[in-house]
Amino acid sequence: MTSGVVLKLLVCSLIGALTHGVRGGDPYLFFTWNVTYGTISPLGVPQQVILINGEFPGPDINSTTNNNIVVNVFNNLDEPFLFTWSGIQQRKNSWQDGMPGTNCPIAPGTNYTYQFQVKDQIGSYIYYPSTAMHKAAGGFGGLKVHSRPxxxxxxEEPADDYTVLIGDWYTKSHKELKGFLDSGRPLGRPEGVLINGKACKVGVKQEPMFTMEPGKTYKYRVCNVGLKASLNFRIQGHKMKLVEMEGSHTIQNVYESLDVHIGQCFTVLVTADQAPKSYYIVASTRFLKEVKTSTAIVSYTNGEGEAEAEASPELPPAPVGWGWSLNQFRTFRWNLTASAARPNPQGSYHYGAINITRTIKLVNSVSRANGKLRYGFNGVSHTDPATPLKLAEYFNMADKVFKYDVMKDEAENTTTDLTVEPNVVNMTFRNFVEIIFENQEKSMQSYQVNGYSFFAVGIEPGTWSPEKRMHYNLLDAVSRHTIQVFPKSWAAILLTFDNAGMWNIRSAKWERAYLGQQLYASILSPEKSLRDEYNIPENTQLCGIVKGLPKLPSYS
Incomplete structure (x- = not known):
């Protein structure tokens, strides 16, 4: 890193500390990322991918609770580009969320410095591109938040800590896939599955991806960074003890395999208690007609090198049917006795006693009007305007860019022609809200909420009605930021909208999000105070109708 870049980052940190009110005692971690294209052949076909500092997948971010993370991103692609930090709640700071509704994209040949704090969080997360179909080309990586000592x-502290990024993969370029969607065609089925950027078959010699020493226990952070497919993850001959998911310590149940849906991260402990040899890690698609499988090798070592015995070609079988997966979801419980940083400590243990002030039922909407495929919620298909929604709101120009509440809280239209426009829901600050995701389709769905963790209180087949609340888990539902919804089923989440800003709620299936199945929740603090939301950062890029405008006076 050059002295000029170091000086610039130090200035950024000083500005951030003054502007954002960050406590001086919280350490800063500085990263410089060069985003470029490269050519690799993960499925045997040379294709263009997105590299970060020459790496695919991108580098891990290793942090600790309350660390301040500063990432200077140089966009060397030929298109505008953004990163989003999935699951990082960024309290009072949607300015750094990295979604097209909150940030102007980083233009080719320029750079932008993100600065955010992993405030009161622990756990396993991911980052990835939020623009166009760039996620289909890479640019993703792991983000670890360790507990403070x-x-x-x-x-017990594990012997080592491994990131395992699994996801489906297409051999066509991200521009080709975007062209399919823009022309009204779906993506179709993926061609394969990658584990940390590689696809290997059984019987093909491969170098160990991970090593374990007999008798020791290791932490594996398993995240689904794919576009479309839920995946089943398992390790040949080994049990997995689930200890954390998406920022919450869990009751430590033991599993032979785990269904990991799009956008989800599970942290498991694996003990090297088998014969000292090599074993296959397996990731295979779920709920698709044609199963795609990839493997990686974990090898035992005795201190003198890797185990010599090869892995058995007999892979552990994947489960069948989504009923199995639903039953697995019901075993996930929050560990209420564990000490941990919590993003929203108020009411964390007693969320079931809080009165619901609003219910929003989000039903899948799909349309092929004029031969073009679009997705949405409740009859509205979101489109990103040239001016980010957050900036339009900040400059008091929202009425020139979007309308609030074009979508109703109850679905009125799910299959006819969709309304295509920005979908912004006005939320009342600090209201306790119930959101129902209802999937009336025959395919599996997964949804993400930025800026928040929520309580995943229930999933059931059928359609939702108020009587279903009797079946909610109102005691120890896991606090997380993604939720899967099975075919012809619904899922219910509860959360307090106490994080001021403009936050994205979307399908985690990127094809659907790109074609409109997303919305933004606008949460305005009536106090307009630094206690509720940080001031606009000095380095915020302006575009659209707000380009060149002077920033408004800061909050005090």
Whole structure:
């Protein structure tokens, strides 16, 4: 890193500390990322991918609770580009969320410095591109938030900590895939599955991806970074003890395999308690007609090198049917006795006693009007305007860019022609809201909420009605940021909208999000105070109708 870049980053950190009110005692982590194209052949076909500092997948971000993360991103692609930090709540700071509704994209040949704090969080997360179909080309990586040394974790410190990024993969370029969607065609089925950017078959010699020493226990952070497919993850001959998911310590149940849906991260402990040899890690697609499978090798070592014995070609079988997956979801419980940083400590243990002030039922909408495929919620298909929604709101020009509440809280239109426009829902600050995701289709769905963790209180087949609340888990539902919805089923989440800003709620299936199945929740603080939301950062890029405008006076 050049002295000029170091000086610039130090200035950024000083500005951030003054502007954002960050406590001086919280350490800063600085990263410089060069985003470029490269050519690799993960499925045996040379294709263009997105690299970060020459790496595919991108580098891990290793952080600790309350660290301030500063990432200077140089966009060397030929298109505008943004990163989003999935699951990182960025309290009071949607300015750094990295979604097209909150940030102007980084123009080719320029750079932008993100700065955010992993405030009161622990756990396993991911980052990835939020523009166009760039996620189909890479640009994703792991983001770890470790507990501070003074806060004990509810298990022994593992011998090592591994990131495992699994996801479906297409051999066509991200521009080709975008062209399909723009022309009204769906993506179709993926061609394969990658594990940390590689696809290997059984019987093909491969170098170990991970090593374990007999008798020791290892932490595996498993995240689905794909576009479309839920995946089943398992390790040949080994049990997995689930200890954390998406920022919450869990009751430590033991599993032979885990269904990991799009956008989800699970942290498991694996003990090297088998014969000292090599074993296959397996990731295979679920709920698709044609199963795609990839493997990687974990090898035992005795201190003198890797185990010599090869892995058995007999892979552990994947489960069948989505009923199995639903039953697995019902075993996930929040560990209420574990000490941990919590993003929203108020009411964390007693969310079931809080009165619901609003219910929003989001039903899948799909249309092929004029031969073009579009997705949405409740009859509205979102489109990103040239001016980011957050900036339009900040400059008091929202009425020139979008309308609030074009979507109703109850679905009125799900299959006819969709209304295509920005979908912004006005939320009342600090209201406790119930959101129902209802999937009337025969395919599996997954949804993400930025800026928040929520309580995943229930999933059931059929359609939702108020009587279903009797079946909610109102005691120890896991606090998380993604939720899967099975075919012809519904899922219910509860959350307090107490994080001021403009936050994205979307399908985690990127094809659907790109074609409009997303919305933004606008949460305005009536106080307009730094206690509720940070000031606009000095380095915020302006575009659209707000380009060149002077920033408004800061909050005090």
């Amino acid at each position: 003074l806060i004990p974790i509810p298990y």
